[in-house]
Amino acid sequence: xxxxxxxxxxxxxxxxxxxxxxxxxxxxxxxxxxxxxxxxxxxxxxxxxxxxxxxxxxxxxxxxxxxxxxxxxxxxxxxxxxxxxxxxxxxxxxxxxxxxxxxxxxxxxxxx
Amino acid sequence: xxxxxxxxxxxxxxxxxxxxxxxxxxxxxxxxxxxxxxxxxxxxxxxxxxxxxxxxxxxxxxxxxxxxxxxxxxxxxxxxxxxxxxxxxxxxxxxxxxxxxxxxxxxxxxxxx
Numbered sequence: 001x002x003x004x005x006x007x008x009x010x011x012x013x014x015x016x017x018x019x020x021x022x023x024x025x026x027x028x029x030x031x032x033x034x035x036x037x038x039x040x041x042x043x044x045x046x047x048x049x050x051x052x053x054x055x056x057x058x059x060x061x062x063x064x065x066x067x068x069x070x071x072x073x074x075x076x077x078x079x080x081x082x083x084x085x086x087x088x089x090x091x092x093x094x095x096x097x098x099x100x101x102x103x104x105x106x107x108x109x110x111x112x
Numbered sequence: 113x114x115x116x117x118x119x120x121x122x123x124x125x126x127x128x129x130x131x132x133x134x135x136x137x138x139x140x141x142x143x144x145x146x147x148x149x150x151x152x153x154x155x156x157x158x159x160x161x162x163x164x165x166x167x168x169x170x171x172x173x174x175x176x177x178x179x180x181x182x183x184x185x186x187x188x189x190x191x192x193x194x195x196x197x198x199x200x201x202x203x204x205x206x207x208x209x210x211x212x213x214x215x216x217x218x219x220x221x222x223x224x225x
Contacts, residue, residue: 041218042116092212102154102156
């Protein structure tokens with residue numbers, strides 16, 4: 001079965017880089033996603049990577065995918081206080097109707 | 113105006129009461145979903161609907177039921193609420209025209225005493 005795991009908490013200083021990690025167990029996933037949840041709000045899609053890619057960069061965000069180790073990471077460069085939120089990784093499978101399986105979420109705290 | 117709305121945003125109820133959470137969308141999406149969020153557990157899928165005539169159970173459907181009244185509306189019911197159904201509930205929508213990206217509502221915080 002699918003299992004997606006993340007560490008619960010990360011604290012960084014403003015201006016530093018943040019790296020949020022995620023591991024998954026099912027190698028047949030087709031897309032892997034990063035969602036951001038701000039306090040009192042729903043989830044917003046930040047970025048995604050197709051399973052045949054190793055890296056994707058989008059402004060301050062860099063997603064790295066290591067398929068061999070089933071490891072996904074999200075790097076946020078020049079982290080700002082507005083980046084403080086819970087970050088969820090999620091995977092989806094071609095044969096599962098694009099259903100999402102979420103990790104438990106990593107709470108990122110950015111200190112000024 | 114928000115594309116995916118949920119009502120109520122907060123609800124406190126007692127054990128044994130019937131509760132309905134409503135979700136509406138203006139995106140014209142075919143697919144709609146109900147999730148619950150518990151701290152440290154991410155989002156777990158309760159039910160999903162690929163169109164008005166299609167309803168499917170998710171990972172944790174026991175104790176819940178749904179109704180897809182129209183393409184734009186998907187309601188979640190707790191027939192007899194119990195304290196371990198205290199959670200944050202999210203509705204989401206998706207559609208092939210947007211690559212099946214899921215768009216989430218703002219959530220309903222439900223407390224069962």
